[in-house]
Amino acid sequence: xxxxxxxxxxxxxxxxxxxxxxxxxxxxxxxxxxxxxxxxxxxxxxxxxxxxxxxxxxxxxxxxxxxxxxxxxxxxxxxxxxxxxxxxxxxxxxxxxxxxxxxxxxxxxxxxxxxxxxxxxxxxxxxxxxxxxxxxxxxxxxxxxxxxxxxxxxxxxxxxxxxxxxxxxxxxxxxxxxxxxxxxxxxxxxxxxxxxxxxxxxxxxxxxxxxxxxxxxxxxxxxxxxxxxxxxxxxxxxxxxxxxxxxxxxxxx
Amino acid sequence: xxxxxxxxxxxxxxxxxxxxxxxxxxxxxxxxxxxxxxxxxxxxxxxxxxxxxxxxxxxxxxxxxxxxxxxxxxxxxxxxxxxxxxxxxxxxxxxxxxxxxxxxxxxxxxxxxxxxxxxxxxxxxxxxxxxxxxxxxxxxxxxxxxxxxxxxxxxxxxxxxxxxxxxxxxxxxxxxxxxxxxxxxxxxxxxxxxxxxxxxxxxxxxxxxxxxxxxxxxxxxxxxxxxxxxxxxxxxxxxxxxxxxxxxxxxxxxxxxxxxxxxxxxxxxxxxxxxxxxxxxxxxxxxxxxxxxxxxxxxxxxxxxxxxxxxxxxxxxxxxxxxxxxxxxxxxxxxxxxxxxxxxxxxxx
Numbered sequence: 001x002x003x004x005x006x007x008x009x010x011x012x013x014x015x016x017x018x019x020x021x022x023x024x025x026x027x028x029x030x031x032x033x034x035x036x037x038x039x040x041x042x043x044x045x046x047x048x049x050x051x052x053x054x055x056x057x058x059x060x061x062x063x064x065x066x067x068x069x070x071x072x073x074x075x076x077x078x079x080x081x082x083x084x085x086x087x088x089x090x091x092x093x094x095x096x097x098x099x100x101x102x103x104x105x106x107x108x109x110x111x112x113x114x115x116x117x118x119x120x121x122x123x124x125x126x127x128x129x130x131x132x133x134x135x136x137x138x139x140x141x142x143x144x145x146x147x148x149x150x151x152x153x154x155x156x157x158x159x160x161x162x163x164x165x166x167x168x169x170x171x172x173x174x175x176x177x178x179x180x181x182x183x184x185x186x187x188x189x190x191x192x193x194x195x196x197x198x199x200x201x202x203x204x205x206x207x208x209x210x211x212x213x214x215x216x217x218x219x220x221x222x223x224x225x226x227x228x229x230x231x232x233x234x235x236x237x238x239x240x241x242x243x244x245x246x247x248x249x250x251x252x253x
Numbered sequence: 254x255x256x257x258x259x260x261x262x263x264x265x266x267x268x269x270x271x272x273x274x275x276x277x278x279x280x281x282x283x284x285x286x287x288x289x290x291x292x293x294x295x296x297x298x299x300x301x302x303x304x305x306x307x308x309x310x311x312x313x314x315x316x317x318x319x320x321x322x323x324x325x326x327x328x329x330x331x332x333x334x335x336x337x338x339x340x341x342x343x344x345x346x347x348x349x350x351x352x353x354x355x356x357x358x359x360x361x362x363x364x365x366x367x368x369x370x371x372x373x374x375x376x377x378x379x380x381x382x383x384x385x386x387x388x389x390x391x392x393x394x395x396x397x398x399x400x401x402x403x404x405x406x407x408x409x410x411x412x413x414x415x416x417x418x419x420x421x422x423x424x425x426x427x428x429x430x431x432x433x434x435x436x437x438x439x440x441x442x443x444x445x446x447x448x449x450x451x452x453x454x455x456x457x458x459x460x461x462x463x464x465x466x467x468x469x470x471x472x473x474x475x476x477x478x479x480x481x482x483x484x485x486x487x488x489x490x491x492x493x494x495x496x497x498x499x500x501x502x503x504x505x506x507x508x509x510x511x512x513x514x515x516x517x518x519x520x521x522x523x524x525x526x527x528x529x530x531x532x533x534x535x536x537x538x539x540x541x542x543x544x545x546x547x548x549x550x551x552x553x554x555x556x557x558x559x560x561x562x563x564x565x566x567x568x569x570x571x572x573x574x575x576x577x578x579x580x581x582x583x584x585x586x587x588x589x590x591x592x593x594x595x596x597x598x599x600x601x602x
Contacts, residue, residue, distance in 0.1 A: 042455040047321065048463075057461035063451040065324045066463035068347050071317040074309070078321020078329070079451070081305045082279060086453050104317070107310040 008032035010041045012061050021221020023211035023228075024052060024120065026178045028059055031091070031118055034191045035062065038199065040087040047076040047115075049101075051093035052126040070100025073108040076115045087198065088115035095125045098134035098158045105164070112169025112203040116194050119160055122211040123232065130216030134158040137235050142216070157235060164206040165241035171203030174240040177210040179228040183238070190240065202244055210236055259434040265290035267399045267435060268358055268422065269298070271406030272330050274440040277356070278304040279329035281318035283311055283337060286370045287426040288360035291332045312337040316344030316357070323353040324462050326450030328410050328442070332358035334426075335376055336367060338384075345419050346385030349479070350464025352449075354413035356406070357391070358422040360429040363585025372425040372509055373585040377563035380423045381537045388476060390483045392420040393536040394491075395507045399433035405534070407440040412489060414445040416482055423536060425559070427509040427588060483538070491534035492543055496522065500529030502553040502602055505544070505568050507533050509588075510559050514598075516591035521598045528555075528598060536564070541571035548572035555579045555601050557594060 007013060010032035018024045035041055041062055048056040050069035057064035067075040072090035080088040097105050097119050105117060124142055125131040132145040135157045139148045149157075161175035172194050176187035187209065194205040210232050212224035219227065240246075262270070269291045272280070280299055282292040296306045309315040315331045322329035333341060338359045348355050359380065363373035383389045392412050394405040402424060409420040451462060466472035496518060497503055506514050511532040521528045531547060531554075533540050548554070554576055556565040561582040569578050579601040583589055 043453040045325070045451050045453060054465065057459070057463065061454065061459045063454050063459055064461040064463075065321065065451055066347070066351060066461070066465060067320070068317065068343050071313065071320075071344070074314040074317035075321035075324070077307070077314075078279070078281065078318035078323070079325055080321075081307065081318070082322040082325040082327040082329075083452065103310050104314050107314065111307075 008036045010035040010061050012059055014058060016059065017055065018052065019215045021212060021214035021224050023122070023178050023209065026184065027118070027120055027209050027211065030178070030184070030188055030191055032060065033188065034195050035087070037192060038195055043085070044087045044089070045079050045083070047072040047079060047088065047090040049090065049092040049096040051096050053091050053093055053120065054127070056091055070096050071104055072096065073101060073104040073117060077108055077111070077113050080113060080115045084114070087195070089118055090115065091118045092120070093126065094119070094121045094123065094133040094135040098160055106167065109164050109167035109170045109204045109206065114198050114201055114203065116198050116205045116207070119206065119208040120211045121160065121208055121236065122213040124213050124216045126213050126216055135160070137231060159236065161206065161208040161241050167204065169204050170206060170242055171197040171244045172205040173242040174206070175208040175210065175236060175238050177228055177233060177238055179210070179212070179225050193243065197245070210238070257436045257438055259436055261432055261434050262399055262403070263290055263430070263432050264399045264402050264424070265360060265429045266294050267402040268332065268406045269294035270437060271403040272356070272410070273298060273302055274437070275328065275407040275410035276442040277328045277330050277410060278302070279322040279327050280304070281307050281309050281315040281329070281331050283309055283315050283333065285334045285337045287362060287429050288332050288334050288358065290429070291358065291360070312340035313344065316341040319355045320344055320348055320353055323348065323355040324451045326447035326452070328414070330356040330358065332360065334360050334362045335364050335373070338376065338379070342385035345391060346383070346387050346389060347464055348419040349383070349389035349391065350387060351462045352417040353462060354417050355419045356409045356413055356422065357419055358406070359424070361423060361425045369585060370426060371585050372427040372559060372588060374425065374508060374510065374559040374563065375585065376423065377536065377558070377560065380421050381539070381567070389479060390537050392416065392418060392486055392489065393423050394420065395423050395534055395536050396428060397508050397512045397532065399428070399431065400435040402428060403435055403437065411443045414443070416486060417449070418482065423508070425509050487538045489535055490538050490540045490543070492540040493530070493532040493534060494547070495530040495532070497529035497531065497547060497551070499527055500551055501527040502555055503529045503531050503547060503551050504555045504557060504598070505531045505564070506557045507536060507564065510557055513589060513591055514557055514594045517594040517598055520591060520595045521602070526598065526602050528602065539567045539571065541567070544568065544571040545573060548576040553577045555581070555598065557581045557597065559583050559585065
């Protein structure tokens with residue numbers, strides 16, 4: 001019998017600890033598939049982050065270096081500069097990258113560091129219990145924005161894919177979602193392109209995944225999934241914001 | 254072989270050249286006075302040996318780049334001065350927790366806060382008590398000459414690899430800025446097992462470096478393991494004694510102050526005072542046993558520091574209970590002359 005579906009070699013055969021309806025599991029799988037697709041597993045080093053994704057080494061069958069909260073892009077810089085022929089990526093949440101690690105991320109992009117940031121934006125601090133994140137949606141209620149995020153009080157959400165696209169050192173920057181099969185297939189393509197940008201030495205590459213957090217959003221998985229496709233995708237439009245391999249590198253919508 | 258040639262070298266440059274001699278290939282830093290000659294020298298000369306220099310966006314980023322490079326098994330260094338070293342403490346704690354080697358140079362200046370750029374030994378506690386969060390230690394080497402800046406930096410790389418631990422060079426603005434003739438002796442870097450390094454899981458199971466231990470008992474075991482390592486580091490204890498054989502009083506000082514007071518001690522001898530010097534070179538581990546043995550022969554110690562009293566605590570913990578420990582502390586702002594310190598010796602002798 002022909003096998004048509006299997007666990008990627010890059011994912012260990014262990015159950016995820018993620019909450020029901022969380023998108024981390026899907027994103028982990030896509031990243032693992034892309035690593036397999038380019039046969040990178042044995043030359044990959046991941047700079048992990050702090051947050052719900054802290055246990056990367058439990059799930060990914062690649063070498064993993066823990067980073068202090070927010071510092072993964074600096075750690076990845078050290079790794080990639082020391083071993084330029086390895087494949088290096090970080091996997092960071094919105095608190096990690098867009099708050100504490102904003103300087104490390106932006107500067108890595110401007111230096112054109114040849115690694116890839118996988119950014120998981122679920123608009124909330126998941127691990128610590130649902131506090132407001134830099135990417136918390138306008139109007140969104142969290143444990144530290146109990147009245148809903150209001151620009152005059154809590155400021156505006158960070159748009160990381162757009163921000164990273166501005167850096168001259170960035171070869172590729174895009175925002176994707178995995179809330180439905182169509183978006184998931186697109187995410188798969190985008191992720192491969194981001195990996196290619198690194199493998200070809202084109203520069204820094206960045207993929208933002210919109211993700212759900214049913215637990216901290218206090219929603220059912222289905223409601224949360226819908227929120228990603230509607231409210232979230234409105235405030236964070238999906239698309240490729242920079243691709244130096246396409247003519248002019250203009251944003252596509 | 255002809256005797257090695259001497260060269261007039263700036264203190265910071267000696268650190269940079271010691272690093273290159275020891276096989277350091279990666280440097281990450283951020284400008285701050287009074288250590289700028291280190292990144293300036295390395296930005297020019299690291300590429301000549303196939304190395305990489307990065308001027309990072311912050312001291313925080315620099316120490317984390319050090320963590321990343323160190324995680325691959327590469328020899329790497331960062332340097333800064335007091336306020337910048339404060340920013341690096343988070344990363345140093347992670348280096349210690351994840352057992353990643355790295356060399357951190359603190360060409361310390363005065364504080365607290367922005368303080369000033371004059372020499373100070375106000376970072377003694379920070380350097381010797383870990384400095385960041387958690388119950389960890391770094392090996393701390395305290396040079397007192399430009400020659401030692403070179404020699405101890407070269408040594409620091411071997412020690413970092415040997416113990417898989419961050420090593421701190423604690424000098425100060427005086428040692429960074431002065432020039433002295435030194436011997437740039439060739440260094441043969443020792444090689445250590447680095448099978449723990451992250452190089453990609455080729456032909457072996459994937460591995461990781463981390464400091465997070467959530468399963469019951471794991472963190473306790475990890476902390477005990479680190480503690481055992483710190484005990485083993487006692488094999489690296491280094492110190493200098495000078496004129497202690499017939500001494501009635503022993504001055505205890507490290508770094509630049511030890512250098513200055515050596516002259517004061519000569520002057521005191523000329524006045525008939527039997528004074529000697531005990532100079533710790535490793536500040537952690539502290540040469541407590543050597544100091545204890547000395548305190549069984551001499552019962553009067555005089556601790557002199559460029560702060561208001563930090564190492565004096567280690568001296569008091571080390572010496573025999575009956576010994577008298579006097580202290581002279583000089584807050585930052587001015588450098589004492591040999592005459593100033595001779596006067597202080599006279600007061601307590």
